[in-house]
Amino acid sequence: MPLKIENDDQLRGVQYQVSEGVQAIQDYLVHRNCEDGRIKFPWGYIRRANIHLERYFFISDQILRRNFAYALIGSDVFRWILNRTTIKGVARDMIIKENICLMAQLIESLTYDILRPHYSKKQINNYKKRTNLLHEAGIITEKLRTELNWVWDARQSQHLFLMEIREHDHYDIKQSNRAVRAASKLRDLVEARFNERGSLM
Structure with a gap:
């Protein structure tokens, strides 16, 4: 995943990976609080x-x-x-x-x-x-x-x-x-x- 987005194709790729990652965190934690699962705003x-x-x-x-x-x-x-x-x-x-x-x-x-x-x-x-x-x-x-x-x-x-x-x-x-x-x-x-x-x- 690029650290800097330079075009829309990269944007779509990062958006997909971030969305999948956030969902994976939610699926794992459900309603449990965990400092390691906090997403940086x-x-x-x-x-x-x-x-x-x-x-x-x-x-x-x-x-x-x-x-x-x-x-x-x-x-x-x-x-x-x-x-x-x-x-x-x-x-x-x-x-x-x-x-x-x-x-x-x-x-x-x-x-x-x-x-x-x-x-x-x-x-x-x-x-x-x-x-x-x-x-x-x-x-x-x-x-x-x-x-x-x-x-x-x-x-x-x-x-x-x-x-x-x-x-x-x-x-x-x-x-x-x-x-x-x-x-x-x-x-x-x-x-x-x-x-x-x-x-x-």
Whole structure:
């Protein structure tokens, strides 16, 4: 097995050997824990915390800013599993669900933090109040407000005791990508606003 992949033929060969090797480890260990059976997680996909800290420089609460970075590292793990493995069925559905939920949490926290210096607690005590305020201030478009609200509605529908449907085959990668795009677009617009004005308002 080559130590460095230089073409797609080598990629396919390495992919097959790695997949067979991982399955052989699982077949041998089943549910038994063994230090020798731990697979080294690859470097280079999960971004470091300082990268996220730099990108979210405008978050005023430093504890929140750092926790944001940690949450985004978790999102990178979800993305790696979805993009680099053939995980299927309910397990895949649950990873997609968790990523949507995580994006909603990030949007919820970010909108609160950036609006807190400019509005009373009563004015910003609701997620959709905050997206409305951002739209009214010209910071986000109507389209993005709709997308941000969709992410929140998707997250709110995930409470197990309220669900009236089976979650199997309920989530799809397009929904996860949609949530990530909405969160990323919000970040980009807020960053542009701070770079242009030095503050949100």
